[in-house]
Amino acid sequence: MSLQPSVRWNKHTDMIEGFEDTGTTRTSRIADHVLVFMIRGLFGKWKQPVAYSYCEAATKTPALVMQIKNVIREIHKTDLKVVACVCDQGSTNVAAINSLIADTRATYLRKKQDLCDRIFEIDGKTIIPIFDPPHLLKGIRNSFMQKDLYFTDENNQQCKGSWQHILAAYFIDAPQEDYVS
Incomplete structure (x- = not known):
């Protein structure tokens, strides 16, 4: 989602806000976008934002792959089961999904096992990527x-x-x- 770029001091946290921030790394680049991760129920009508990060332009593919993995791992710790990952067809999103699929395929090839095409796994749990x-x-x-x-x-x-x-x-x-x- 696009943001109006700005920088401000937060007196409660004693930090300057408005820079790229993934939650694990901050840069000196001014953020103009926010990336929001949301979960929703398959059977119940509920949805909840669970994580966000700030970036300049689009989040780079390697950073997005890492964020997807981290968010899914944290969700799995709550005993919720992630069965699908939904995103639009933005080039970074497509590249991140393709990277996750390629990583999973490589793991299966090393084990000499067959893999159902177009899925990826995080910690052995299958996730189906879907374009919205x-x-x-x-x-x-x-x-x-x-x-x-x-x-x-x-x-x-x-x-x-x-x-x-x-x-x-x-x-x-x-x-x-x-x-x-």
Whole structure:
């Protein structure tokens, strides 16, 4: 999340705030973003922020990987079970997830064991990375607005999907009043 960069002295902690701070390291760079880690229930309707850090621009991939590992380890200490990690498709997030997957794959290769693709493990516990659906839908929309989609159908026919097809379907459906708004 973007922040307005500023530096201020906190008289209660006797510290200057506003610099990059991961909780384990501080730099002299002024922070303009905050990274928030949140947990939520799969079956109950609850969510809770559990950690945050301040950074300049995006958190670098190695630092993000370390923060993900640390947060998941701390959550596991509470007897909660992390089963998935959800994030958007920001380049640093994708790189961090790919790094965690590669580390897990390397561990399995050293043990000469097979690994289910596209998962990672922290301390032997499996975690499924998921890109959040709103950002996926936005990405699909943006891609369709810029490029056409070419595919082969079940009859081996070459087909094209475009933004114009989506608009046409919308305008066909829009006058219908048999839905609940």
